[in-house]
Amino acid sequence: MDFDDTPDEAAYRADVRARLERAAGDLLHVGAGDRVDAGTHEAELRRTQRVLAEAGLVGVTWPREYGGQGGTLVQQAIVQQELARAGVPTLINHIGIGMCGPTVIAHGSDEQRARYLVRLLRADDVWCQLFSEPASGSDLAALRTTAVRDGGDWVVNGQKVWTTLAHVADFGILLTRTDPDTPKHAGLTMFVVDMHAPGVTVRPLRQMVGSAGFNEVFFDDVRIPDAERLGEPGEGWRVALTTLMNERVAIGGAGGDLGLPVETLVRHARERLPRLDPDRQVLARQAVGRAVVASLATRYTGYRRFTVLSQGGVPGPEASAGKLAGTAAAKLVADAGVRLLGDDAVYAAAADGDDSWQRTNGYLPGLAIAGGTDQVLRNILGERVLGLPPEPRSDKAAPFSGRPAGGAR
Amino acid sequence: MNFDLGPDQRDAAAGAREFYRGQASAAAARAALEGGAVAPGHKALADIGFLGITVPEAAGGAGGSVLDLAVVAEQGGAVLAGPSLVTAARAAVLLADHPDLAGQLADGSAALAVLDGSVDGSAPSLDAAGATLFLALDDSGALVAGEGEATSGAPLDATRGLASVRMTTRRVLTEDATALWERARQVAATVLAAEGLGAADRCVQMAVGYAQEREAFGRRIGSYQSVKHMLVDAWVGVDQLRSLVWWAAWAADAAPDELPLAASAAKAWAAEVVERAAETCIQVHGGIGFTWEHDAHLYWRRAKVDRLLLGDAAEHLDAVARLAVAGSLA
């Protein structure tokens, strides 16, 4: 048991650091854990990713033929740590790299791989994931957006929602229903869609904290060439599972802090604790201690999962526990951070203008929903890890077209 | 990075599981509440060599690491074994410069207990009830050894051998032992968390097994989300506790600077996780889980006692916050 880099890893890390230092002038830098609005900083974020890609620091585990580095998961994690250390914000194409790209690699044609993957890594094209709809989020397979074959094309009609990055995206992976007369999981087909195609309308949605991170996307007779299909018609569910598996690993699978880093909380506590009156300090230390322990429990559990991966194992359903526990830990960290503000805690920003604690506090409810809600993750863990019986699902076998109309809108 | 047990530790865990399953059980813990002996008992643990795992070879022990001991302790916790390996681990640290006494710890010729609190009337201390030799920290900060009179209260968990002790004889083993004492207590907290890990893991297994079979309203109860989600939360806690226990045990061996933070984190997490697992186990079993005959309450008893030994969750959360702010983390 050890937590050190091997000599190879240490050499790789030094090399990554050197490359980051050389590129530093061309990169956007932010405070640890801070998020940058893709809408307002699109150009800088695209440039940052392109520079990193040129330095060989994007798509570390992707095959070389698709513009990747052919590296290991360990190297990927090292790059991740060094980017965080250097204060580089989340890459603008994180959804493309974490979810869309791996889906294209697994299910796309050679032409699609050649056309899209290198550009994706360089953020020449930004990608989004068009799965959720007003009436199908957790129950993704109940989606209604249709694609109908017309000669060499498919014609798409319907609506997606909560689509992160759609307002800046060039392409998306789009899950549609192509056969309503089969059971809901059987009639789906996945496509790559050009977000600039005629008939695609993107409307930003303002999130609870005020900024516009996600969108609704309308499809009105949008034509997609058959060559942009990912996988066979009717195989869309299997293709989507590739995406979702990668998503759970991308979010929280490695046990990294999902909100502000716990080290940031500790520095904040060092500064703020002495300013509270002594009775409050006792209570605040309980909150800080709990947040630290929960974060470390998640972090060290991530190290165990990571060890399995680095020895050639594959990510299993227990990756969902990383997101579930990581979200809970991030909420404890954010709450402790806010409480340490004392009287300022009731305002959206502290007297010195620092709003980072309230912002992270306001972002975390979304994390408990995006990429599988806490409840859905518990279902997955209960059924796939603990082996508990599934709930009866009455709509699983019947043809989708036979179900009563309903849903959110 | 390699954050996993090695093959030797896996083998040791498998061997310990077999030994403990043959020698101890929740049934024995139940019998102990009615006056029966604690199982496996001091002699059996000495004979198999578990009391000397971290005693140096030169003193007659196995010269193993705290991690080696923690993986064995986990297996003892799973069947509510006594005496606790916490006592062995803690005494081995304290007796590092006293090979004669360490040898007696390892071969079982003395039954040791480590006392918390005053030498003139200690706090209820682990395995003090049957001990023949006591170790304590006196008012001057010296480590002392001697005999004493033990007084027990009505046991909540009879496997813990808790008693308060007034020392009747004592000799100084080490002057200025405060730092040594602290380290021993951190190792003890780590091993206590390891025993809790075994107990909590067993609770989750029992409850999951029952939820897979028991039916209500025409369905197996594990298919109901309120049951399923409760079990998942208990399991996630246990899985995370394993990470903290391994980290703390590793730190005890390889990174002494990290031990105070890691040990307090493991102990604080254990206090809550083991209790939740035990309560979940009772709840999932329904009425049968509330009976004397069912094993669930024996784990619940263990949880309710252990959470308070060697500092409760509040004390350790406070320690974590203080250590982190003082520079242990950032």
Ligand SMILES: Cc1cc2nc3c(=O)[nH]c(=O)nc-3n(C[C@H](O)[C@H](O)[C@H](O)COP(=O)(O)OP(=O)(O)OC[C@H]3O[C@@H](n4cnc5c(N)ncnc54)[C@H](O)[C@@H]3O)c2cc1C
């Ligand atoms: C910040 C953010 C970013 C997002 N980005 C994207 C994106 O880029 N692309 C995309 O396709 N989607 C995205 N989503 C959508 C996200 O995947 C869905 O919101 C999520 O899957 C939940 O679906 P829903 O909103 O329809 O809620 P519902 O599924 O209607 O859930 C409502 C409530 O019911 C509960 N519930 C539902 N089913 C069950 C069940 N079987 N058991 C127990 N409880 C249940 C849920 O836990 C929740 O509490 C994003 C969401 C957020 C918040």
